[in-house]
Amino acid sequence: MPTNTAVWLTSPTSKSLEVKSAPYTSPGRNELVIKNGAVAINPADWLKQDLGNMMFGWIKYPFINGTDVAGEVVEVGPGVTHFKIGDRVVSHAASICKDYNNSAYGAFQTYTILLAHMTSHIPSTMSYEEGAVLPLGVSTAACGLFQKDQLALQLPSVSPRPTNTGKTLLVWGGSTTVGSNAIQLAVAAGYEVITTASPRNFDYVKKLGASQAFDYNSRTVVADIIHAFKGKTIAGAYSVGQGASEACMDVLNKCEGNKLIAMASYPLPQPPPKHLVLLKTIFYFMSWGISMWFKSKTRGIGMKFIFGDTLIGNGVGKAVYEDFLSKALADGTYIAAPDPLVVGKGLESVQAGFDIQRKGVSAKKVVISL
Numbered sequence: 001m002p003t004n005t006a007v008w009l010t011s012p013t014s015k016s017l018e019v020k021s022a023p024y025t026s027p028g029r030n031e032l033v034i035k036n037g038a039v040a041i042n043p044a045d046w047l048k049q050d051l052g053n054m055m056f057g058w059i060k061y062p063f064i065n066g067t068d069v070a071g072e073v074v075e076v077g078p079g080v081t082h083f084k085i086g087d088r089v090v091s092h093a094a095s096i097c098k099d100y101n102n103s104a105y106g107a108f109q110t111y112t113i114l115l116a117h118m119t120s121h122i123p124s125t126m127s128y129e130e131g132a133v134l135p136l137g138v139s140t141a142a143c144g145l146f147q148k149d150q151l152a153l154q155l156p157s158v159s160p161r162p163t164n165t166g167k168t169l170l171v172w173g174g175s176t177t178v179g180s181n182a183i184q185l186a187v188a189a190g191y192e193v194i195t196t197a198s199p200r201n202f203d204y205v206k207k208l209g210a211s212q213a214f215d216y217n218s219r220t221v222v223a224d225i226i227h228a229f230k231g232k233t234i235a236g237a238y239s240v241g242q243g244a245s246e247a248c249m250d251v252l253n254k255c256e257g258n259k260l261i262a263m264a265s266y267p268l269p270q271p272p273p274k275h276l277v278l279l280k281t282i283f284y285f286m287s288w289g290i291s292m293w294f295k296s297k298t299r300g301i302g303m304k305f306i307f308g309d310t311l312i313g314n315g316v317g318k319a320v321y322e323d324f325l326s327k328a329l330a331d332g333t334y335i336a337a338p339d340p341l342v343v344g345k346g347l348e349s350v351q352a353g354f355d356i357q358r359k360g361v362s363a364k365k366v367v368i369s370l
């Protein structure tokens with residue numbers, strides 16, 4: 001039995017992580033185990049440490065967090081037909097998902113149990129550090145774009161190439177990890193994408209497939225985007241970033257088409273205090289909700305929060321990871337974006353990774369090499 005080591009979040013109030021031994025667990029039906037080569041850090045990882053039981057309150061401590069993982073398959077469970085020992089993969093690790101809620105499925109350890117349908121092969125030319133940027137960005141983008149209760153777009157496809165829908169999607173926050181994947185997935189599904197980013201990232205978002213990019217800090221950004229949508233049918237708006245949903249609401253109000261906003265970011269007071277103050281956060285969230293509810297009702301625009309785990313159980317996860325992503329990465333039509341910012345080696349570097357991610361990055365994903 002291999003020896004396993006993990007990064008443990010020991011209690012809801014614990015402000016430091018503990019690196020120590022963890023059980024090695026063999027895979028169940030339709031599962032596999034990988035030896036992790038790299039993990040990536042998401043805002044939710046440090047937010048869970050900051051907010052304790054206010055976030056993902058179902059989680060039992062001590063707990064192994066982490067969603068983004070890349071590595072080599074070491075054990076395959078019954079029912080798995082498309083992976084074998086030695087394969088190089090990326091996967092959405094599921095320990096925070098309510099249906100799994102088990103530390104054996106967390107990314108921040110040496111060996112992680114993965115769900116086969118939430119796992120994709122990566123090409124031999126792609127490092128684990130490059131691959132680890134993908135999973136939660138892909139999943140969160142896919143939930144908002146393809147779920148029937150969200151924008152319900154046509155699914156992406158490699159072969160045959162998707163038919164052009166003639167519709168245009170607004171992705172607000174295209175240079176975020178989530179936005180980078182929303183652009184690529186929407187284009188692979190046959191949609192034109194108009195996006196926002198800082199001007200230094202315009203070339204980056206266009207390389208991912210966006211047809212036009214606008215500066216979200218410009219005073220005229222909403223008017224400029226409304227102008228860009230003249231004569232187009234909007235497929236909806238995918239919003240990422242603070243202030244994004246409010247701006248998307250103003251754009252949708254003046255466009256023809258699907259008047260729904262899929263919202264990846266939950267509103268937070270700006271600038272966010274280092275450790276979020278409970279009452280201030282609740283008050284901010286409630287006043288934001290009342291104002292947005294009023295606008296959405298008077299303008300006939302729908303809003304839906306995304307939870308980046310819901311695709312695991314509803315068919316979208318399989319359609320994206322099993323049927324699309326491996327092939328799209330292999331033929332080069334999908335790239336691992338944004339580029340990894342490798343900030344350390346070994347599980348001891350995970351806390352440093354949280355601290356760097358918390359300070360903010362631009363078109364980069366914080367990654368730990370293992």
Ligand SMILES: NC(=O)c1ccc[n+]([C@@H]2O[C@H](COP(=O)([O-])OP(=O)(O)OC[C@H]3O[C@@H](n4cnc5c(N)ncnc54)[C@H](OP(=O)(O)O)[C@@H]3O)[C@@H](O)[C@H]2O)c1
Nearest residue numbers: 043140173175176177178198241242265306307308362363
């Ligand atoms: N709902 C879910 O399940 C779920 C899952 C994952 C993430 N999220 C949320 O999605 C958001 C993005 O996460 P991420 O990991 O993709 O972030 P990230 O990669 O760390 O985002 C960094 C990028 O944010 C952009 N940015 C900063 N402020 C912005 C704003 N006000 N509007 C638009 N873009 C802005 C910056 O763009 P420039 O450098 O171009 O200025 C920067 O490139 C976070 O709020 C996160 O909590 C939600």
